[in-house]
Amino acid sequence: MRTYREPQTLADGPSVLDRMAQILAARGIDQATVDALPDEEEPYSALEALSAGMLPRYRDAVAEHPQVLAWARQVADQAVAPSTGARRQVTTGPSLLMAGVVGAGKTHEAYGAVRALVQAGIGVRWRATTAADLYAELRPGADTDAERVLAAYSRVPLLILDDLGAAKSSEFVEEQTYRLINRRYNHMLPTLITTNLPIKDLKTCLGDRVTSRLAQMTTRVSFESVDRRRLQHAA
Numbered sequence: 001m002r003t004y005r006e007p008q009t010l011a012d013g014p015s016v017l018d019r020m021a022q023i024l025a026a027r028g029i030d031q032a033t034v035d036a037l038p039d040e041e042e043p044y045s046a047l048e049a050l051s052a053g054m055l056p057r058y059r060d061a062v063a064e065h066p067q068v069l070a071w072a073r074q075v076a077d078q079a080v081a082p083s084t085g086a087r088r089q090v091t092t093g094p095s096l097l098m099a100g101v102v103g104a105g106k107t108h109e110a111y112g113a114v115r116a117l118v119q120a121g122i123g124v125r126w127r128a129t130t131a132a133d134l135y136a137e138l139r140p141g142a143d144t145d146a147e148r149v150l151a152a153y154s155r156v157p158l159l160i161l162d163d164l165g166a167a168k169s170s171e172f173v174e175e176q177t178y179r180l181i182n183r184r185y186n187h188m189l190p191t192l193i194t195t196n197l198p199i200k201d202l203k204t205c206l207g208d209r210v211t212s213r214l215a216q217m218t219t220r221v222s223f224e225s226v227d228r229r230r231l232q233h234a235a
Helices: 016-026 031-035 046-052 066-078 106-119 131-138 146-155 171-186 199-206 208-217 228-234
Strands: 095-099 126-130 158-162 191-195 218-222
Touching: 046 106, 066 095, 066 106, 066 218, 095 106, 106 126, 106 158, 106 191, 126 131, 126 146, 131 146, 131 158, 131 171, 146 171, 171 199, 171 208, 199 208, 208 218
Parallel strands: 095 191, 095 218, 126 158, 158 191
Antiparallel strands: none
């Protein structure tokens, strides 16, 4: 027959600290020596961790556009610490719609904006995708959980949605874009959107419901009509 020990409360025996001291003493370790050890530094800084998660081309991206930098400050101001003493995290905030020709530097600025937040000491959980890649992930398939994919992009505190309007217009594209934008609109989640299209063309491509929400949730940032990639290549 099995026998069971009566459960002990903390008051029944030595405290955890006392027990630890006994273990250290039994091993010939001086408690004062342990107390004097410096705190171990994190192996990677927040900025190094951010760079590791970025596409190689944008690891050194720096935001320079005044409106993009102003956005980063606004999002940082609205960041909230989950607990006392914890680093403040991106929660809610404004969004940007960055419009301009191909190669104008919109994607570079978007990644630079994320870097600016991290440099300001703000914790950022973020994702980045092109609109075309997003639709590819959402298309039905044997190994695809489209709802889980959409939820991940809808709920992440900060999203970079690149090249909106570049994919061929269809009922599927309009529906999935609406579901994503509407969720982020309702939860006031900061979103950095880039597009090569004027608003009137976005409306034709994505429908009234999407463009109406984009008009309300984003500040439009216009980029100069210069393809910087070609200029850099020519230089």
